[in-house]
Amino acid sequence: MMKMMNKSLCALAVLAVTAVSAQAASNVDVKVIGRIDPGTCTPTLSGGGVVDYGTMSPSILAATGYTLLPQKQVDVSIACTAPSKVALKALNGRPGTVAGASEGSYGFAPQPNGTTIFGSANALDVAGLGKAGNANIGGYGLRITPNSFQADSVAVDGLISDNSGSSWVKSVIGNIFNGGQQRYASWGASGTTSPVAFTNLTGKLDVQAYINDKSQLDLTNTIQLDGLTTLELVYLP
Numbered sequence: 001m002m003k004m005m006n007k008s009l010c011a012l013a014v015l016a017v018t019a020v021s022a023q024a025a026s027n028v029d030v031k032v033i034g035r036i037d038p039g040t041c042t043p044t045l046s047g048g049g050v051v052d053y054g055t056m057s058p059s060i061l062a063a064t065g066y067t068l069l070p071q072k073q074v075d076v077s078i079a080c081t082a083p084s085k086v087a088l089k090a091l092n093g094r095p096g097t098v099a100g101a102s103e104g105s106y107g108f109a110p111q112p113n114g115t116t117i118f119g120s121a122n123a124l125d126v127a128g129l130g131k132a133g134n135a136n137i138g139g140y141g142l143r144i145t146p147n148s149f150q151a152d153s154v155a156v157d158g159l160i161s162d163n164s165g166s167s168w169v170k171s172v173i174g175n176i177f178n179g180g181q182q183r184y185a186s187w188g189a190s191g192t193t194s195p196v197a198f199t200n201l202t203g204k205l206d207v208q209a210y211i212n213d214k215s216q217l218d219l220t221n222t223i224q225l226d227g228l229t230t231l232e233l234v235y236l237p
Contacts, residue, residue, distance in 0.1 A: 040080065040081055040084075041081075041084050041086050041233055042078070042079050042080075043088075043231065043233055044076070044078075045074050045076055046074055046075035049074065051072050051074060051207045053069055053225060058214065058219040061214040061219075063214075064214075065114050065213055066100065066112070066114050066115050066138070066210045066211065066212065066213060067210060067214075068115065068116060068208070068209075069208065069209045069211065070208070071118065071206055071207070071208040072207045072208070073204045073206055073207070074204065074207065075202070075204055076201075076202070076203055076205050077200070077201060077203075078198075078201040079199070079200055079201075080199050080200070081199075082199065083199050084197055085186070085195045085196065085235070085237070086195075086233050086234060086235055086236060087161070087165060087186040087195065087233075087234045088176065088186070088233065088234070089183065089184050089185075090108075090127075090142065090176045090177055090183065090229050090231055090232075091107070091229065091230040091231075092106070092108055092128070092177075092228075092229060093227075093228030093229060093230055094127065094130050094226060094227060094228050095107045095128070097129060097130050097131050097136045097137070097139075098112075098126055098127065098128040098136060099128070099129070099135075099136040099137065099138045099212035099216070100112030100113070100114070100139070100212070101126070103179055104180045106179050106180065106181065106182055107127070108177040108179035109125060109126055109127075109128075109179050110122070110124075111139075112126075115139075115210050117141040118141060118143060118206060118208055123175075124141045124143075124173065124175045124177070125175060125177035125178050126140060127139060127177060127227060127229055128227065129225045129227045130225065132217055132218060132223045132224075135212065135216045136212055136216075137211065137212060137217070137223060137225060137226070138209055138210050138211040138225070140207055140209035140210070140227050141175065141177070141206075141207070142175075142176050142205060142207055142229060143175045143205065143206045144171060144185055144205060144206075145203060145204035145205060146171075146174050149201060149202065149203030149204075150201070150203065151187055151196055151198035151200070151201050152198050155190055156187040156198075157187065157190055157192070158170070158171040158174050158185065158186075159171055159185070159187060159188050159193060160175075160184065161183070161184040162178055162181040164184065165186075165195075165234070165237075168186065169193060170188075171185065174206070176205075176231075184234060186236065187201065209225065209227070
């Protein structure tokens, strides 16, 4: 709640400066804005949010092309002190490291040709796994596991918005990343496309990684997979 209040105060300070600088005009608008929310929400990921592929031998890498690693799952829960509508937005912590594709302005890149992630080819956006020297190690997809979420013990559909929540559509694949726009992911009552308020939300996230062509990597040294995505809660009206 304190974080939300700080954002409101910052907006008010900007508006105050704007008003002072515009005093020479014939008319000036003063806007007083803010928000009071009845509840605050806390997200939690199983395992502390760590998806560990363990120690792998270079022998698992394909002779040519990308190597797809197994799909993994993370349990996610969001607990609120009162019914609230929220969304998740993803922030890429390893920009400039996707193997095989160029990242968009929001830090994610189209799934490169030759990869099949979550059973889909070229249908997702991915994040990078960090660098080994000057080489990009690989990439990974992150999605809401279809049909896995419940809000207050009632099944809900995954939704996505690419216009800051102005409109929503049902998410078929569940991909959280979008390099071209800031994507929001939320949940709605089954068969609807409006986010639903809840006190407790539970479900799963899928993660699946791929490794760059072995010819691009120095396999005489240890290579550490180092993907990082921050999932930030956005409170919706």
